[in-house]
Amino acid sequence: MTVAQWDGRSLAADLAYVKRVTGLSARRGVAAWLRVVTVAAAGGVGSVRHENFDAGVVVRTQVDGGLEPTTVDMPELAAAVKAAGRGPLTLERDGDRLTVAGDDGQVSVAVFDALDEVPVMPAVDGPAVLVADAPVFAAAVAAVAPAAGDDQTLPMLTGIYLDADETGTVALAATDRFRLATTELATMAPVELAAPVLVPAKVLAAAAARVAKREGLVSVHVDDGALVRICGPGSDVVVRVIDAQFPRWRRLLPDAGADRMRARVAAPDLARRLKKLTDQYSVRLLVGADSARVEAGDLDAVVAGRPATTFTVPAAAVDERATGVVAGYNPGYLASLLAAAPGEVEVTWSPTRPASTPMTIEYGAVRNLLMPVRLPGAEPETAAA
Structure with missing residues (x-):
């Protein structure tokens, strides 16, 4: 027929x-x-x-x-x-x-x-290093993919790092040098991966987005570290891994017991407002006792106290040391990390250099780092004044 x-x-x-x-x-x-x-x-x-x-x-x-x-x-x-x-x-x-x-x-x-x-991709039939419900897999990939870069001259920054161990824990990470996004995912098929692989972020993100609202399982297979197969409901993708060394990202994350100044903010609301700002803007975040004030505009205007846009979002559980902190960020980068969060996120800063060291954004198993934009006069002693 x-x-x-x-x-x-x-x-x-x-x-x-x-x-x-x-x-x-x-x-x-x-x-x-x-x-x-x-x-x-x-x-x-x-x-x-x-x-x-x-x-x-x-x-x-x-x-x-x-x-x-x-x-x-x-x-x-x-x-x-x-x-x-x-x-x-x-x-x-x-x-x-x-x-x-x-x-x-x-x-x-x-x-x-x-x-x-017509080319024919080799088959990838090795054991699965990751098996998870489709929506869970999609959420994990969606949390880290925005931090991947798109500069093809730096291929190691255009992928999502994938590692698995025999305990059933899979680590995912992506970075473009300004953002770092990481998460861990429990797999139904614990298999130790001989070596981490770097999967093209655009391919993995597209495969994840397709299965986000579908029922069923997603499995990821690795063949000798050269090919990765992503098999999900209604689709099957095979892609060559990126042959490059991913940065040593774990050492960039603050230790679990590190002293950090903390606050909680509603991520979806803040992300929605930040997305309305153009990438040419910078945003200055001013932390209060129960809110965070965002001032946006070009860098010179923000520093001079003449922002083009201002708004306030509620904050909760604010460390009293964080009250008065002033730090600057790229609004597009900040929105990309917040957009995947389903609700509140915990934001933390260094107690000694909050305006010049990375801010962390955490929710569930997801941990993000965001480098600040240097704002003159925004160091702790000035911020607290």
């Missing part, structure tokens, strides 16, 4: 996900065999598959009918799906053409026949 019924919205979302995970590009100069996807349907399950030299992905969804594996140009297929509409779609193979028909029209795309040129 060569005709299958797909949901248009689902197929469009699957194609967008494939593009996001693999970095598939339609730019000129990209070889045709690096822009193709293979669609197929059998037994009530439809699949979309793409593989290149760095990553491979297959996504599955329920469909009606059947379709023999058909390889086509992914940008052309995405355009055909968009043109045919977001309702029910019929995909039909007719010789060297694939026809996509829907409520808004019918479009056919050429079948790619040079299949021997």
